[in-house]
Amino acid sequence: MHAAIDCIYRKNEIHHCTRGLWLDWQAQGTRVTQNLFYENTPPLGTVFGDDVLAVGEDIFVEVSHGPTLIDHNFLLSKASLRLPTQGCAIVHNMIAGSLTCIGKGTDNGGVEFPTPRYTPYHFPHETAVAGFMTILHGDMRFYNNLFIQQPIRPDLERFAEEKSNGEIQYVCGTVPYEAYPTYEEYARRFEDIKPMDSKDRDRFYDHLPVYYEGNIYFNGAKPCSKEMDAVVDKEHEITFSIEKTEGEANVVSNVFDLIQSMDCKMITSENLGYAFEPEQRFEAPDGKEIVCDIDYNGAKKTMNCPGPIGR
Numbered sequence: 001m002h003a004a005i006d007c008i009y010r011k012n013e014i015h016h017c018t019r020g021l022w023l024d025w026q027a028q029g030t031r032v033t034q035n036l037f038y039e040n041t042p043p044l045g046t047v048f049g050d051d052v053l054a055v056g057e058d059i060f061v062e063v064s065h066g067p068t069l070i071d072h073n074f075l076l077s078k079a080s081l082r083l084p085t086q087g088c089a090i091v092h093n094m095i096a097g098s099l100t101c102i103g104k105g106t107d108n109g110g111v112e113f114p115t116p117r118y119t120p121y122h123f124p125h126e127t128a129v130a131g132f133m134t135i136l137h138g139d140m141r142f143y144n145n146l147f148i149q150q151p152i153r154p155d156l157e158r159f160a161e162e163k164s165n166g167e168i169q170y171v172c173g174t175v176p177y178e179a180y181p182t183y184e185e186y187a188r189r190f191e192d193i194k195p196m197d198s199k200d201r202d203r204f205y206d207h208l209p210v211y212y213e214g215n216i217y218f219n220g221a222k223p224c225s226k227e228m229d230a231v232v233d234k235e236h237e238i239t240f241s242i243e244k245t246e247g248e249a250n251v252v253s254n255v256f257d258l259i260q261s262m263d264c265k266m267i268t269s270e271n272l273g274y275a276f277e278p279e280q281r282f283e284a285p286d287g288k289e290i291v292c293d294i295d296y297n298g299a300k301k302t303m304n305c306p307g308p309i310g311r
Contacts, residue, residue: 087275138208
């Protein structure tokens with residue numbers, strides 16, 4: 001879907017697709033919440049060409065400036081999120097696949113000249129275009145997620161290494177953002193420097209900051225080293241499966257028992273802030289505050305443990 005402005009995708013079960021949900025351009029004010037994604041990966045035995053779009057993922061957000069909120073979902077395919085984009089908040093999800101296309105996929109493939117894609121952003125909660133801009137990447141928020149590494153399929157790993165030119169990878173966690181600045185690092189680049197100092201104009205084209213808090217990593221999933229409060233659990237082996245009863249799919253996992261005693265910060269529009277380019281707050285389509293206090297099942301949380309299921 002192009003230009004999913006102020007759209008809400010809620011309570012869907014999306015599985016066995018080429019890719020699950022593709023939000024292409026202008027996912028501004030868009031929210032994806034309380035959904036179950038799994039097996040959105042080409043099956044074993046698929047013969048791949050050279051196109052990186054040949055391998056799927058649960059959610060693909062492409063060349064958007066946000067704000068895009070992805071919260072309280074199960075993202076269980078081999079690749080969970082394809083993110084050649086900026087201005088997203090990834091909050092209270094169970095993520096068992098990788099983050100792919102980080103810092104890539106926003107060029108039109110020119111040979112002789114640079115060909116960055118200029119994509120529109122809008123006045124808040126309007127379809128009127130406020131401007132066009134390229135993608136700097138970053139401006140991402142990862143809060144209170146469970147990252148669970150699952151076994152990497154050899155054919156997918158081989159495709160990533162031989163044909164994706166670094167766009168695709170299958171290590172779960174925020175480690176693909178390793179080279180991105182924190183807010184403090186980004187802000188320091190603009191201290192005591194004249195705006196048009198020709199020796200340091202690159203700072204205007206650098207990646208935007210990435211923010212992390214409250215994430216937990218299992219089975220070898222890897223955080224970015226700048227994620228100061230990351231919990232890396234090396235003691236427990238996490239398992240999960242999809243079980244269907246009378247047509248209803250449920251996630252069965254031992255991770256829920258482990259996190260019941262954990263409490264983390266409540267995420268709201270106030271602490272999510274504003275997406276960089278449109279200068280729009282992460283908020284509801286009517287402009288009201290979002291409070292992430294309702295879990296995947298629609299239950300009001302009494303305490304705020306990480307992941308999509310509250311207590």
